[in-house]
Amino acid sequence: MRQINRIAIATFFITGFSFAQVFAQEEGQEEEIDWDAYGEVEYAGGESKTFANAKIVGLSPARFVTIGYEQQMPYTVQYSTIQKDGYSFDQDRQDAIDNNLGEEGEVTYTGGLRINANIPVISTNSFIWQMGFNYMQTAYRFSEGGAVEGGLKEQLDGRSLHTTGLFTTLYKPLNETNFLLLQAQADMSGDYTLDNLGDQYLRYSAAVLFGKRPHDRLQWAVGLSRTYRVGAPNYIPVAMYNYTSENRKWGIEALLPARAAYRYNINQTSLILAGFALEGASYRIGELSNPTDGEISSFEIRRGEIKARVEYQRQLVGFFWWSVQAGVRIDYSYDADYLDNGDETLRVFGILGDAPFSMRNSLGPAPYFNLSISFVSP
Amino acid sequence: MKRLILIFLAVAATTYFATPVKAQDKEGADALIGIWEPSHGKARIKIDKIADKYYGRIVWLKEPNDPVTGEPKLDKNNPDESMHSAPLRGYRMLKDFEYQGDGEWSEGTIYDPENGNTYSSVIKLKDENTLDIRGYIGMKTFGRSDVWKRLKIKR
Numbered sequence: 001m002r003q004i005n006r007i008a009i010a011t012f013f014i015t016g017f018s019f020a021q022v023f024a025q026e027e028g029q030e031e032e033i034d035w036d037a038y039g040e041v042e043y044a045g046g047e048s049k050t051f052a053n054a055k056i057v058g059l060s061p062a063r064f065v066t067i068g069y070e071q072q073m074p075y076t077v078q079y080s081t082i083q084k085d086g087y088s089f090d091q092d093r094q095d096a097i098d099n100n101l102g103e104e105g106e107v108t109y110t111g112g113l114r115i116n117a118n119i120p121v122i123s124t125n126s127f128i129w130q131m132g133f134n135y136m137q138t139a140y141r142f143s144e145g146g147a148v149e150g151g152l153k154e155q156l157d158g159r160s161l162h163t164t165g166l167f168t169t170l171y172k173p174l175n176e177t178n179f180l181l182l183q184a185q186a187d188m189s190g191d192y193t194l195d196n197l198g199d200q201y202l203r204y205s206a207a208v209l210f211g212k213r214p215h216d217r218l219q220w221a222v223g224l225s226r227t228y229r230v231g232a233p234n235y236i237p238v239a240m241y242n243y244t245s246e247n248r249k250w251g252i253e254a255l256l257p258a259r260a261a262y263r264y265n266i267n268q269t270s271l272i273l274a275g276f277a278l279e280g281a282s283y284r285i286g287e288l289s290n291p292t293d294g295e296i297s298s299f300e301i302r303r304g305e306i307k308a309r310v311e312y313q314r315q316l317v318g319f320f321w322w323s324v325q326a327g328v329r330i331d332y333s334y335d336a337d338y339l340d341n342g343d344e345t346l347r348v349f350g351i352l353g354d355a356p357f358s359m360r361n362s363l364g365p366a367p368y369f370n371l372s373i374s375f376v377s378p
Numbered sequence: 379m380k381r382l383i384l385i386f387l388a389v390a391a392t393t394y395f396a397t398p399v400k401a402q403d404k405e406g407a408d409a410l411i412g413i414w415e416p417s418h419g420k421a422r423i424k425i426d427k428i429a430d431k432y433y434g435r436i437v438w439l440k441e442p443n444d445p446v447t448g449e450p451k452l453d454k455n456n457p458d459e460s461m462h463s464a465p466l467r468g469y470r471m472l473k474d475f476e477y478q479g480d481g482e483w484s485e486g487t488i489y490d491p492e493n494g495n496t497y498s499s500v501i502k503l504k505d506e507n508t509l510d511i512r513g514y515i516g517m518k519t520f521g522r523s524d525v526w527k528r529l530k531i532k533r
Contacts, residue, residue, distance in 0.1 A: 035467065038422050038438040041413060041529040045507025048527035050419050057492050064520055124523040125417045216492075247446055268455055268494050319515045377515065 051126050051173035052213040058244030058251050060263060060271055060313060061321055061376035064118055068372025071111030072329055075366035079103040079152050082288065082299075082359050084338045089347065089354035093335070096360040103153045105146040107363075112137030112160060114372065118169075128171040134187075136163040152288070152301075152336075152359070155191065161283045161301075163189040181209040181221060181240075187228070190284035200298060200342060201284050203228055207238055217244040217251075229258055231280045231302025231333040234348050261311075269315035280304035280333070298342050299358070304333040307368070316373065325370040331363035407477035409503055413437065414526040416511075422529060425472060432483055434472030436491075442467060455494035466491055475501060488513045497521065 055062065080087065081102035118132040139160040147153040165187035173179040188201040205228055211221025221240040226233065236257065244251035244263075253273065254260035261275030280303045288299035309327030316322045336359035337345050345355045410432050414423050422438035444451050451466040475486030481503035488499040488511065497513035498521075504510050507528040514521025 033437070033468070035437065037531050038413065038424070040532045041422065041438075042532055043415075043507070044412075044528040044530045045505065046527065048415050048417050048419060048525065050417055053418070064515075120519060120521070123521060125525060128522075268457065375515075375520075377520065 049126075050176045052175070052177050052179045052219075053125075053216075054128055054171045054173075054179075056213065056219050056242050056244055057216050058248045058263075058265055059242060060253060060273060061374070062118075063116065063374040063376050064120075066114070066116045066372050066374040068114040068323075068370055069111070070114055070368065070370040071109070072107075072366040072368040074106055074108050075110075075329075076106055076364040077104060077334075078362045080360045082151070082336070084358050085356040087335075087357040087360050089350060089356060091360075093360045094362065096357075097362055100360075103146055103148050103151050105153065106143040107140060108143050109141035110138060110366070112139045114370070126173060128169075130169045132167045132169065134163070134165045134167070137161075150288075152285070152361075155285050155287055159191060161189070161191055161303075163187055163281050163283075177212050177214060179211050179213065179221070181207075181211060181223070183207045187281060189228075189281040191286055192284075196286060200289075203233075203282055205233075209238060209240060211240060217246070217248075218242070227258075228282050229278050229280050230304035231282055231335070232304075232337065233282070233344055233346060235346075235352075236348070271313050273311040273313070275309065277307045277309065278304065278332070279307060285336075298339040300337050300339060302333050302335050302337060305363075306330040306332050319376055320373060321376050322371075322373045325372075327368060329366045329368045331365070334361040334363050335359060336361070406479070406481060407483075409481070409506060410475070410477075410483055410501065410509075413529040413531070414509060415529050417525050417527075423472065423526070430476070432472070432475040432477075432486070433470050435470045436467055439467055451491075453491060453494075455491060457494050472499070475499075 078097050079102050080097045080100040083100070086100075087096045113135070114137075115135040116132070117134075118130055120128065120130050122129040137160050140156040140158070142153055142157045147157065165185055167183060167185035170182040171179060172182075184206040185204070187203050187205070188197065189203060190201045192198075192201050205226050207223060207225035207227070209221040209223030211219060213219040219240070219242045223238050224235065225238045226235050228234075238258070239254070239256045241252060241254045241256075249265055251263045251265070252260070253263055254275075257278055259275065259277040261273040264272045264274075266272065283301040283303060284298045285301060289297050290299070307327050307329050309325050311323055311325040313321055313323040335357045337355070338358040339345060345353065347353045347355060408427060410425050411427055412425060414425060414434070415421075416423070420440040421436050423434040424437045425432055425434040427433075439451060442450055453461045453464045453466055453469055456462060456464070469489070469491065471489040471491065473487050473489075475483040477483050482500065484500040486499050486501070487496050489496045490513070497515060499511065499513045500518070501512075502510040504525075509526040509528075510523055511526055512518065512521050512523040
């Protein structure tokens with residue numbers, strides 16, 4: 001028994017001493033830190049290399065996954081008759097409609113689901129590669145009457161236009177301040193269903209930008225893009241500008257001409273954005289494409305719209321945020337082109353071409369709202 | 379002699395069960411200890427071991443003072459308002475890392491004072507003076523990696 005007691009006492013003192021050492025070390029750190037010593041250091045091995053961060057402080061959270069719903073309030077439409085290459089580029093849109101009115105009426109419902117995913121494949125301080133998926137549904141319902149057989153209203157009423165796309169984004173910092181940004185996207189837009197999905201609906205867009213990040217509160221970039229954002233394909237210059245004020249309460253988030261917003265950071269978990277966005281796509285309407293001669297021709301609605309909007313974003317829980325957006329949708333383009341054999345028409349505001357339209361259309365302005373939940377990286 | 383052997387065995391057993399990391403891994407586990415600089419070069423982090431876990435605190439800031447107030451930077455972005463008056467220098471931004479073997483520490487968290495968020499984190503030793511440190515949300519896919527370099531105090 002005495003033996004066991006001695007063993008127990010010895011064990012207690014030895015292990016007790018070990019634990020005491022650990023806590024003494026910790027307590028010692030609390031009391032004896034010489035902060036100045038950490039200002040005079042050298043690299044033990046290789047030097048660290050600083051690269052421009054992809055973000056600046058204060059930005060609205062980057063969204064990994066977003067699920068949302070958007071709806072426009074009722075609005076009026078006027079569609080011209082469909083005439084292959086029947087409306088010259090120079091003719092005023094409203095004159096063309098007034099002189100060739102095919103259908104008019106009220107759209108009582110325009111809306112649908114929005115899904116967006118942006119997944120990092122590689123994400124390091126020296127290179128970022130993200131792959132993304134987006135889906136946008138726009139379903140239409142019209143007030144009764146006024147539809148013409150074989151007209152656009154008949155094609156849209158009670159049906160949906162879809163955009164399904166894949167995109168990839170590359171961010172490559174060149175040094176502490178300069179960076180390159182590349183984005184490529186393939187979208188299928190039109191009135192397709194899973195049964196008739198095909199590459200005749202496929203459209204490509206891309207952008208390349210060179211930028212600078214002078215400090216943690218500012219980044220800007222300029223470049224060139226091929227985009228369907230105003231409906232028809234365009235090659236246009238693009239400019240990015242992100243800024244946060246010194247007190248971090250407000251800022252600017254802009255990727256022109258796609259969107260720009262003034263940001264007010266209420267606190268770390270909520271913010272308000274006020275600005276505009278330019279959204280659009282080229283939608284192939286299968287029934288009006290008339291591929292009777294065996295060619296894959298396309299009747300394409302060139303939808304482009306400006307959204308003047310205010311958005312409130314707030315943390316729901318953890319890294320999940322919700323947002324509500326409200327504003328006015330203003331028609332920029334809902335005209336249509338007929339593409340022989342699918343060959344794309346390039347006008348670029350008349351600089352590269354003046355191909356005639358096959359349909360001129362006008363949509364009245366409409367209030368709209370968007371509700372979404374996102375999984376974010378703050 | 380028997381007593382000495384018994385005492386030795388008792389101490390050895392106690393020490394073995396009190397230490398989850400095997401003795402042969404101990405040296406590798408402690409390779410994390412030291413002063414490290416993230417790639418942005420705006421801070422220096424000292425990593426220490428406390429009771430078999432690893433913790434890192436900010437020991438140096440390139441800009442120690444808030445540009446608006448001129449006072450030492452505080453942890454004003456922390457979601458816990460009681461921390462808003464805590465100085466950033468000295469703040470323990472790496473917590474609870476456990477050595478998993480093969481130059482990897484996980485089960486820890488990393489705090490970003492720029493936005494007040496705490497991320498899950500895993501650290502890998504690329505070489506004796508280089509760390510690959512990844513902060514992520516939920517799955518490692520939703521994260522970002524940074525390269526930290528080891529520093530030593532000039533004598």
